[in-house]
Amino acid sequence: GENVEQHPSTLSVQEGDSAVIKCTYSDSASNYFPWYKQELGKRPQLIIDIRSNVGEKKDQRIAVTLNKTAKHFSLHITETQPEDSAVYFCAASFSSNTGKLIFGQGTTLQVKP
C-alpha cells in the first residue's frame, strides 16, 4: 500500500537559518504532494503543494522540490522565524482529484530566537 516516510522527526534551528524536511513515498503513481503546518492545539493547514509534473515550487520563504525518479520530495524554509515553529506534515496522493492523502509522521520544527 501507499506509504510516506518523513525525516527528521524533530529539527531545531536558530532564527534566520534554513530548515529542510525530507519525505519519501512508495507509490510511483502518486502525483500530488502537499505540505501542512500544524501549530500547537490547532488543525493542520496547507502551506504549499506541488504536482508531479513540476520539479520545484516557491512561495516567499518556503519551497518544495520533487524528485520523481527517487520518489522523494522536500520542504525548504529559508530565513526561519519563531512563528515557523510548528509540526510539519508531508503527504502524497495518487489522485489530485479526490483529496485522499497519506501523511508522513510529522516533523516538529523549533526555531530558537
Add this chain to the structure above:
Amino acid sequence: NAGVTQTPKFQVLKTGQSMTLQCAQDMNHEYMSWYRQDPGMGLRLIHYSVGAGITDQGEVPNGYNVSRSTTEDFPLRLLSAAPSQTSVYFCASSGRSGSSGANVLTFGAGSRLTVL
C-alpha cells in the same frame, strides 16, 4: 461559511461504550475523510468518501464505521470503544482551491477522545 464543523470537541468514554463523532461541511465538497492523530504517527486515514452513498476504508479502519447519506455530513461511529482508540480525530473535506489546481483538504478543529 463555517467550513468543516466537528462535534464534540472533547469526549471521555468507558471501554465498550459506543459514540458518534459528527462532521459537517458547508462548502459543497464531494470528498470527505476522517483521520486520527497520535504522537509520532502523523495523521492516519480511517475512512473516506468520494460522494454521497460512497465510502471506502483508509489505512486504519478497524473499529470504526462511517456512512454518507448527504453531501454535507460524514459521521464516524465507534461501536465498542477501546483504549487504543484514544486519539485526536480530524474530519476533512476537499475541493479545488490549491494553487496547483488540486483538491485541498480543509480540516475541522478536531475531537479529542479518551477511552478509559
